[in-house]
Amino acid sequence: MAQRMNNRPSHQQGPIRLKGRQMPSSTTDQRLLDSRGPTDWVHTDPWRVLRIQAEFVEGFGALAELGPAVSLFGSARTQPDDPMYEASRQIATRLCAEGYAIITGGGPGAMEAANRGASECGGVSVGLGIELPHEQGMNDWVDLGVNFRYFFVRKTMFVKYAQGFVVLPGGFGTMDELFEALTLAQTGKVTSFPIVLFGSAYWGGLVDWLRATMEGDGKTTPGDVDMLHVTDDVDEVVSYFVAEDD
Numbered sequence: 001m002a003q004r005m006n007n008r009p010s011h012q013q014g015p016i017r018l019k020g021r022q023m024p025s026s027t028t029d030q031r032l033l034d035s036r037g038p039t040d041w042v043h044t045d046p047w048r049v050l051r052i053q054a055e056f057v058e059g060f061g062a063l064a065e066l067g068p069a070v071s072l073f074g075s076a077r078t079q080p081d082d083p084m085y086e087a088s089r090q091i092a093t094r095l096c097a098e099g100y101a102i103i104t105g106g107g108p109g110a111m112e113a114a115n116r117g118a119s120e121c122g123g124v125s126v127g128l129g130i131e132l133p134h135e136q137g138m139n140d141w142v143d144l145g146v147n148f149r150y151f152f153v154r155k156t157m158f159v160k161y162a163q164g165f166v167v168l169p170g171g172f173g174t175m176d177e178l179f180e181a182l183t184l185a186q187t188g189k190v191t192s193f194p195i196v197l198f199g200s201a202y203w204g205g206l207v208d209w210l211r212a213t214m215e216g217d218g219k220t221t222p223g224d225v226d227m228l229h230v231t232d233d234v235d236e237v238v239s240y241f242v243a244e245d246d
């Protein structure tokens, strides 16, 4: 059968070849660059899903090769003359000397102290910042900083890239981070995740309540509260993590 000659012009669009009436009057790049159109879609959930994906991609990319790390939490309001500021700095320095990177929320107070300890020790000082209504900016001691729009994306990073948590006295933000880790450990979503509460005077009352009232009322299983290790001793914090790794 004779081959039908067909030299009509064609348009290649990625893997697709178009001819005749299927040919577009402009290129994909022209449509991308020349037009604006309505902008409402920027404020819709499908677009947010892409932004959320982008945050995960950026976070995973920045932290994938971090090596062993500990996340330190504590009040954004801890002042440099508060003994807990120095404690946070010391804990970070000592963990850094054992080869751990230090991850914090990148803010002021106990976070700044921990980043300072890690940076001064020559280790990896990570800050996972969060967009807040009153912009604070990252503390000056963060050497590797990632800023997040979404709390839940940021919280994934704290858990995914750390071997455990050290929690210094703090407010709602600190409690949120502590109880997220406890819930993940209790439900088996993370295995072997040491959580140290530093400062027995601050945490003792909460731990007593968790045992006497929450566990006493059957709302947790006996033994759940033992996931929390309370101490006032920096050496003990360090040996708790080092022993876990052995």
Ligand SMILES: C/C(=C\CNc1ncnc2c1ncn2[C@@H]1O[C@H](COP(=O)(O)O)[C@@H](O)[C@H]1O)CO
Pocket (backbone or CB within 6 Å): 072, 073, 074, 075, 076, 077, 104, 105, 106, 107, 108, 111, 129, 130, 132, 136, 169, 170, 171, 172, 173, 174, 175, 177
């Ligand atoms: C409110 C103040 C500063 C807020 N800046 C913060 N920057 C980064 N991360 C923060 C900030 N505030 C809270 N966080 C996170 O929660 C934890 C501390 O919260 P708390 O309520 O102070 O305990 C901390 O670990 C961060 O991850 C200045 O006054």
